[in-house]
Each structure stands twice: as C-alpha cells, then as structure tokens.
Amino acid sequence: MSEELDALILKTATRLFGEQGYAATSVEQIAAVAGVGKQTIYRRHPSKENLFKTVIAELGNSFLLAASPSEEMVSSDPLQALYKTMRMLLDLILSPETLSLSRTFIGEGWRFPDLVDHAGAHIFDPLEKLTCKLLTAASRAGLLKEGCEPEETGQMLATLCLGGPHQQMLFGRRVLTTAKERDDYLDHAWRAFMTGILATPVATPARGTGRRKRP
Numbered sequence: 001m002s003e004e005l006d007a008l009i010l011k012t013a014t015r016l017f018g019e020q021g022y023a024a025t026s027v028e029q030i031a032a033v034a035g036v037g038k039q040t041i042y043r044r045h046p047s048k049e050n051l052f053k054t055v056i057a058e059l060g061n062s063f064l065l066a067a068s069p070s071e072e073m074v075s076s077d078p079l080q081a082l083y084k085t086m087r088m089l090l091d092l093i094l095s096p097e098t099l100s101l102s103r104t105f106i107g108e109g110w111r112f113p114d115l116v117d118h119a120g121a122h123i124f125d126p127l128e129k130l131t132c133k134l135l136t137a138a139s140r141a142g143l144l145k146e147g148c149e150p151e152e153t154g155q156m157l158a159t160l161c162l163g164g165p166h167q168q169m170l171f172g173r174r175v176l177t178t179a180k181e182r183d184d185y186l187d188h189a190w191r192a193f194m195t196g197i198l199a200t201p202v203a204t205p206a207r208g209t210g211r212r213k214r215p
Helices: 002-020 027-034 038-044 048-067 072-076 078-093 096-108 113-138 150-170 177-195
Strands: none
Touching: 002 027, 002 038, 002 048, 002 096, 027 038, 027 048, 048 078, 048 096, 048 113, 072 078, 072 113, 078 096, 078 113, 078 150, 078 177, 096 113, 096 150, 113 150, 150 177
16 A cells, blocks of 8 residues: 555656646645645655655656666677667657656756756666667677767767657657657667668667568
C-alpha cells in the first residue's frame, strides 16, 4: 500500500508540474488531486522542491532503465546497442509527460536554477555517460575513425537523433507521431551521422534484431 501511495503521489505531481508549471503548483493541489492528506506528502517529501527533485530523479531512472542495453549486446555489437538506445530514447523524450516537464524547465528554469542543475545531474548527465560508454565500446572494437572523441561525438549524435524532434514537439509541431515515422527518421539520421564517424561503412542495424539490414 505504501509503494502504491508513493507512486500515486509522484504520478500526480508529475502531471501537475507538467501542466501548470513548478511555481503554480502547490503541495495542497497535489494532495487534493491525489486524494491524500497534505501531511502524507510532507512525511515523504519535506518540501515542494524535494518532491519536484524526486519526480526528476525518477524520470531519469526510468530513462536509464528502459534505454540501457544488456552488457552482452554492448560487448558483441556496440553499434546495435547504441542504435537501440537511441530508438528507445526517441520514444521517451517525445512522450507527453517528458514534453510537459521540458516546457516547465524552459519557462521557469531561470527562476529555479537549482532545479535545472538537478535535472542535469539526474537526466542529461547519465544519458550522456551511457552514450559515451557505447561509443567508447565501438571505438575499442575498431569501428570508429581515429580521433573520434566519444563524449563530444555522443553529444552531437544525441542532438541530431533526439534534440531536433524534441525541439519541434516543444514548439507544438506534430512530428514523428507514429512508430514508423520515428523508425524512418532515426534510420536516416543514423546513416547520415555514421557516414562521418565510422572507420568503414556499416549498414543500419535492423530494427528489433541483432542482424544488420542492407542500406
């Protein structure tokens, strides 16, 4: 029961913070919508800031859990692991929940820099480390050109594969709304990017398998 109550509070807080913003959302509102007492929330989260930080940390954990490939895949085919990670992250960053919280950060981040720093530490930094890890594995396997720095390359790859669609959705444009549209976009972006960093041409990884498909 306690775990279910914790999940209900976080789910309600996530929705209200995304819909109304951080400043306009109160613990009282969250308690009312969740159907719990205000003190029930305060026993778990001593302040609204703490609750919001927990929402962000849980979002980051869910991203890592969903997008991290198995160590076996990383060892056997790091490019396939990287491709599957990018595809999963594309779905996650375009979800309504993520987009709503992103708008909150854009609109209010300048007023609450500590919360932005917290998001960086629990969402952006771990995902950058994951991408860097996969590119490092590809580099050690001799798949990347010499001088290809994994951290910087990972940031550019994420910007192309994830940042562009995310930004367009934030602006209200309805892009990549179906699984096929996202598959096609990632395939195109992947081929364009890998042309510049791979030691030798490699076909796009097949969707949902360990095999490669021909270009």
